[in-house]
Amino acid sequence: xxxxxxxxxxxxxxxxxxxxxxxxxxxxxxxxxxxxxxxxxxxxxxxxxxxxxxxxxxxxxxxxxxxxxxxxxxxxxxxxxxxxxxxxxxxxxxxxxxxxxxxxxxxxxxxxxxxxxxxxxxxxxxxxxxxxxxxxxxxxxxxxxxxxxxxxxxxxxxxxxxxxxxxxxxxxxxxxxxxxxxxxxxxxxxxxxxxxxxxxxxxxxxxxxxxxxxxx
Amino acid sequence: xxxxxxxxxxxxxxxxxxxxxxxxxxxxxxxxxxxxxxxxxxxxxxxxxxxxxxxxxxxxxxxxxxxxxxxxxxxxxxxxxxxxxxxxxxxxxxxxxxxxxxxxxxxxxxxxxxxxxxxxxxxxxxxxxxxxxxxxxxxxxxxxxxxxxxxxxxxxxxxxxxxxxxxxxxxxxxxxxxxxxxxxxxxxxxxxxxxxxxxxxxxxxxxxxxxxxxxxxxxxxxxxxxxxxxxxxxxxxxxxxxxxxxxxxxxxxxxxxxxxxxxxxxxxxxxxxxxxxxxxxxxxxxxxxxxxxxxxx
Numbered sequence: 001x002x003x004x005x006x007x008x009x010x011x012x013x014x015x016x017x018x019x020x021x022x023x024x025x026x027x028x029x030x031x032x033x034x035x036x037x038x039x040x041x042x043x044x045x046x047x048x049x050x051x052x053x054x055x056x057x058x059x060x061x062x063x064x065x066x067x068x069x070x071x072x073x074x075x076x077x078x079x080x081x082x083x084x085x086x087x088x089x090x091x092x093x094x095x096x097x098x099x100x101x102x103x104x105x106x107x108x109x110x111x112x113x114x115x116x117x118x119x120x121x122x123x124x125x126x127x128x129x130x131x132x133x134x135x136x137x138x139x140x141x142x143x144x145x146x147x148x149x150x151x152x153x154x155x156x157x158x159x160x161x162x163x164x165x166x167x168x169x170x171x172x173x174x175x176x177x178x179x180x181x182x183x184x185x186x187x188x189x190x191x192x193x194x195x196x197x198x199x200x201x202x203x204x205x206x207x208x209x210x211x212x213x214x215x216x
Numbered sequence: 217x218x219x220x221x222x223x224x225x226x227x228x229x230x231x232x233x234x235x236x237x238x239x240x241x242x243x244x245x246x247x248x249x250x251x252x253x254x255x256x257x258x259x260x261x262x263x264x265x266x267x268x269x270x271x272x273x274x275x276x277x278x279x280x281x282x283x284x285x286x287x288x289x290x291x292x293x294x295x296x297x298x299x300x301x302x303x304x305x306x307x308x309x310x311x312x313x314x315x316x317x318x319x320x321x322x323x324x325x326x327x328x329x330x331x332x333x334x335x336x337x338x339x340x341x342x343x344x345x346x347x348x349x350x351x352x353x354x355x356x357x358x359x360x361x362x363x364x365x366x367x368x369x370x371x372x373x374x375x376x377x378x379x380x381x382x383x384x385x386x387x388x389x390x391x392x393x394x395x396x397x398x399x400x401x402x403x404x405x406x407x408x409x410x411x412x413x414x415x416x417x418x419x420x421x422x423x424x425x426x427x428x429x430x431x432x433x434x435x436x437x438x439x440x441x442x443x444x445x446x447x448x449x450x451x452x453x454x455x456x457x458x459x460x461x462x463x464x465x466x467x468x469x470x471x472x473x474x475x476x477x478x479x480x481x482x483x484x485x486x487x488x489x490x491x492x493x494x495x496x497x498x499x500x501x502x503x504x505x506x507x508x509x510x511x512x513x
Contacts, residue, residue: 043227043235046242060478061471062435064442064450069471072463077256157337161442169339176347183348191336191344198335 004189007175014171015193021088021156021167026149028092033099040104051100058097063155066090067162087159091152098148106141107133139212146205153197168193257464267462271469282456289452290473296365296448297434300372304433305426307373308380313410315381316388330378339439342371346444364446372436376429383425387418421492427485431478438474449473 004011039051058066067090071083110133118128160169172190175181227235257263270278315326333341346367349356356370357363391414399409419426438450445451453470457463 042238043231044238044242046239046246050242050246056479057475060431060435060475060482062438062450062474064438065467065471065474068450068454068463069467072457073467076262076464077260154335154337157339158439158442161339161439169337172343183351187340187343187348191340194337194340195332195335199331202331202335 004185007171007181010171010175011168011189011193014166014168014190015196017164017167018153018156018160018169018193019197021084021091021159021164022153025088025091025095025152025156028088029095029099029152032092032096034103036096036100037103037107040100041107055097055100058094059101061094063090063094063158064162066094067159071162083162084164087162087164090162091155091159095148095152095155098151099145102144102148103137103141105144106137109140110136142212143205143209146201146208150198150201150205153201154194157194262464267460267465270456270460270462271465278460282460285452285456286449286469286473289447289449292365292447292452293434293437293449295361296368296372296437296440296446297430299365299369300376300433300437301430303369303373304376304380304429307377309384309415311377311381312384312388313415315385317406317410330381333374333378336375338371338375338436339442341374342368342439342443345369345371345374346440362446364440364444367444368437368440368446372433375436376433379429380426383422383429384415384418387422387425388414390421391417424485424489424492427481427488431481434478434481435474 036051036054039047040055042048067087070086070090070093074081074086114132114136115128118132123131156167157169160167161173164170168190172186175186176183261267265273269276270282273279311326311330315323315330318326346364349367349370350363355363356366359366388410395413395417396409399413400406404412437448440446440448441451441454447455449470453466456466460466
């Protein structure tokens with residue numbers, strides 16, 4: 001296990017880089033996903049079509065292909081950025097499709113009677129959305145959205161494998177290939193780094209899930 | 217529109233006019249976006265014949281070779297996905313049955329295993345199976361198809377079997393209690409009850425979930441590109457790009473192949489789900505909740 005203990009600082013750097021990728025991608029995909037979900041439930045047909053197209057495209061393409069597109073396709077049309085930028089961009093685009101679906105299914109899970117009742121007691125569109133539909137939709141959205149975000153943290157390993165440099169996975173790669181440490185201890189260390197986030201996050205999500213659960 | 221009816225009433229004349237204006241604005245905006253992308257592509261010569269013709273023009277000298285390479289990659293991808301899928305379903309079922317039939321204390325190590333494997337990124341597991349296993353003396357290269365294929369299959373299986381275990385468990389638990397009670401009352405042992413009565417019904421309920429997970433497995437096979445040398449669809453695509461220098465064009469074709477297969481599978485899963493819902497299987501609904509969150513990579 002010296003491979004891990006000797007290089008604790010490298011691991012910590014990698015861990016923080018992974019977290020950084022994740023935080024940026026989380027904000028990006030939540031914003032983009034919410035906009036897309038709004039498109040998909042809007043009364044405007046072309047926006048709905050655009051949202052559907054986006055979701056079907058990126059939900060069915062492997063993240064690795066999206067990353068290759070970003071990193072090797074975009075420079076071809078004159079967009080030159082760092083690998084880090086392309087990696088995060090790919091992760092945002094990919095995850096936004098899942099965020100969109102989670103939010104949309106949350107909105108659709110509110111039964112039509114709720115909104116009808118809200119309108120019949122005289123609430124307007126914004127009022128019924130704000131006081132009746134959204135509070136229920138958000139509760140349904142929390143668990144799937146949480147799983148999507150946890151999955152995104154795990155997917156940041158793919159971005160690392162792709163070659164962003166400096167994240168947890170890349171740290172493991174550098175230690176084994178460039179410095180010649182044995183693969184087993186090095187990657188056990190890497191695995192622990194990921195588990196340190198995913199296990200507590202999963203447990204937290206379960207607690208939240210129980211808190212916000214509503215009986216339908 | 218009925219799907220979104222929860223948010224707004226049937227539109228009146230005013231709302232219809234507003235929707236029309238919105239539609240016009242959206243069409244202009246999307247058309248503008250498409251125009252920018254296309255003109256940008258044209259500007260950089262991305263529609264040049266040399267970049268597309270090996271992929272699209274059967275008369276091109278590279279055409280048949282390129283498609284042979286793509287087809288070979290697709291076969292390898294499907295092979296890995298099918299093996300991983302079968303193994304994960306079998307092992308997942310075993311884990312689920314064990315978890316359902318063991319007592320409270322016996323369950324703890326299994327739950328630990330499930331949580332551990334679910335918390336790790338797939339690409340790390342593939343790394344363990346492809347790179348770490350040979351380093352610690354487990355040599356898989358004697359197996360048909362080679363060591364990398366089986367490493368990939370083991371990595372994917374380790375990740376997906378615990379997901380299936382959860383799906384199977386949910387499927388069995390969603391069955392009416394009377395099924396088990398009736399089976400036991402007719403004199404079947406608990407093993408027979410599970411095998412002959414509960415699992416077959418659970419599998420029917422779970423079929424959509426299993427197909428949706430197949431999409432995830434199929435996408436995840438492409439991760440081998442980062443870990444080892446296996447000529448899968450994406451890997452062979454990279455090879456073509458290196459030789460022809462046409463990343464946008466080749467990756468578009470590769471992505472379209474993945475999308476076509478996965479979209480078809482998703483639609484199939486939805487169709488089966490709808491049929492079961494019509495047949496009044498409320499249990500199908502409960503299993504769906506789990507599958508909508510499977511993200512994959």
